[in-house]
Amino acid sequence: MSQTLARVKPSPTIAITNRARELAAEGRDIISLSAGEPDFDTPAHIREAAKAAIDAGHTRYTAVDGIPELKKAICAKFKRENGLDYTPAQITVGTGGKQILYNALMATLNPGDEVIIPAPYWVSYPDMVLLAGGTPVAIEAEMQHGYRISPEQLEAAITDKTKWVILNSPSNPTGAGYGADHLRALADVLLRHPDVWVLADDIYEHLVFDDFKFSTIAEIEPKLKDRTLTMNGVSKAYAMTGWRIGYGAAPEILIKAMSKLQSQSTSNPSSISQYAALAALEGPQDYIAESRAVFERRRDLVVAALNEAPGIVCPKPEGRSTSIPRSAI
Ligand SMILES: Cc1ncc(COP(=O)(O)O)c(C=O)c1O
Structure with missing residues (x-):
């Protein structure tokens, strides 16, 4: 393999995402917080x-x-x-x-x-x-x-x-x-x-x-x-x-x-x-505001839960959310 390739490591995000998929395929109840991926369908x-x-x-x-x-x-x-x-x-x-x-x-x-x-x-x-x-x-x-x-x-x-x-x-x-x-x-x-x-x-x-x-x-x-x-x-x-x-x-x-x-x-x-x-x-831009409201609720839920956990302090982020599946909220 090339020396260039030796300089880098595989994407850890993708490694964690794959692992979460494997565990889910085994029937485990997994919430993947790895890739920044909206879980909604692409608008119709x-x-x-x-x-x-x-x-x-x-x-x-x-x-x-x-x-x-x-x-x-x-x-x-x-x-x-x-x-x-x-x-x-x-x-x-x-x-x-x-x-x-x-x-x-x-x-x-x-x-x-x-x-x-x-x-x-x-x-x-x-x-x-x-x-x-x-x-x-x-x-x-x-x-x-x-x-x-x-x-x-x-x-x-x-x-x-x-x-x-x-x-x-x-x-x-x-x-x-x-x-x-x-x-x-x-x-x-x-x-x-x-x-x-x-x-x-x-x-x-x-x-x-x-x-x-x-x-x-x-x-x-x-x-x-x-x-x-x-x-x-x-x-x-x-x-x-x-x-x-x-x-x-x-x-x-x-x-x-x-x-x-x-x-x-x-x-x-x-x-x-x-x-x-x-x-x-x-096209219409409605999806943006609709999904943002859901992501904001998820952020509030996760930040509150983390701050309730002993030893964890989590400031409230201004943006970006996780890909918690809808079934988990
Ligand atoms: C900070 C940041 N930049 C860029 C990207 C690339 O996104 P995409 O290649 O899907 O447009 C990502 C994807 O996770 C990201 O988190």
């Missing part, structure tokens, strides 16, 4: 759009990084929900948000380049960085600070080798959300370091609770937009994890580099899933 109008896409013959290779209609819908989404102006040439569509992150890191990292990752983190970040030949640099986001890193911690972690800072809000696994004020303070640090790029992983944008208002860094500080990759996708927002569609918005130079990589790896994301994602972004 999205499923219908996918069937219609098959019948309409959208079953062939597509443009490498997304059909034009979907890119346009993604631009409209960024404008509508995030106040961000992007052109289709600044958009890339991939096989899940995961491929967007992977493409970005593979397309940009050279040996010795550092990537700052607030911890606790989604387990794939450091391994993707290692696969791409870079060096992950973790900053501890502590419980007493709401599991958010401070501007001082960010400043101290940046070196002349730093290529990317990954910001994931709401965070997997803590659910911590960076509001506009927190992002503003981090943006002020980043403005002092013009060579550092920002990777905003906004995949949990819609899983926010109470009165938390989601923001993303390119919206908070437009001067950072020219060196930010804003990543998002339909997996978590529309219960579409298996359809594998994620997208990113960034300066054209990065989008082109990522497309080059994709053209030599997966060619294009599934044509049918792209039409389903188009329906998700352009």
Whole structure:
């Protein structure tokens, strides 16, 4: 096996998910708290759009990084929900948000380049960085600070080798959300370091609770937009994890580099899933609020139960929920 592969370990999330499946198959009553996967069905109008896409013959290779209609819908989404102006040439569509992150890191990292990752983190970040030949640099986001890193911690972690800072809000696994004020303070640090790029992983944008208002860094500080990759996708927002569609918005130079990589790896994301994602972004958005209310109830239930357990203290996260099956609540 290659030396590259020796640098990384398999995804622990997937290992735990598989183990939970095995135990459930043995008839055990298992609640898996591993993968961030909504347990709802994909909304009916999205499923219908996918069937219609098959019948309409959208079953062939597509443009490498997304059909034009979907890119346009993604631009409209960024404008509508995030106040961000992007052109289709600044958009890339991939096989899940995961491929967007992977493409970005593979397309940009050279040996010795550092990537700052607030911890606790989604387990794939450091391994993707290692696969791409870079060096992950973790900053501890502590419980007493709401599991958010401070501007001082960010400043101290940046070196002349730093290529990317990954910001994931709401965070997997803590659910911590960076509001506009927190992002503003981090943006002020980043403005002092013009060579550092920002990777905003906004995949949990819609899983926010109470009165938390989601923001993303390119919206908070437009001067950072020219060196930010804003990543998002339909997996978590529309219960579409298996359809594998994620997208990113960034300066054209990065989008082109990522497309080059994709053209030599997966060619294009599934044509049918792209039409389903188009329906998700352009169709009714009711599912988001409905599922959010259920996730919020689950969060309250789990946080209360954990805090009742002796020796466990669990702050209330601003966002992201677990995949507790409906039967368990
Ligand atoms: C923080 C974070 N980013 C990105 C992803 C990738 O999601 P997908 O590839 O399904 O779009 C996940 C999935 O669990 C995640 O937790």
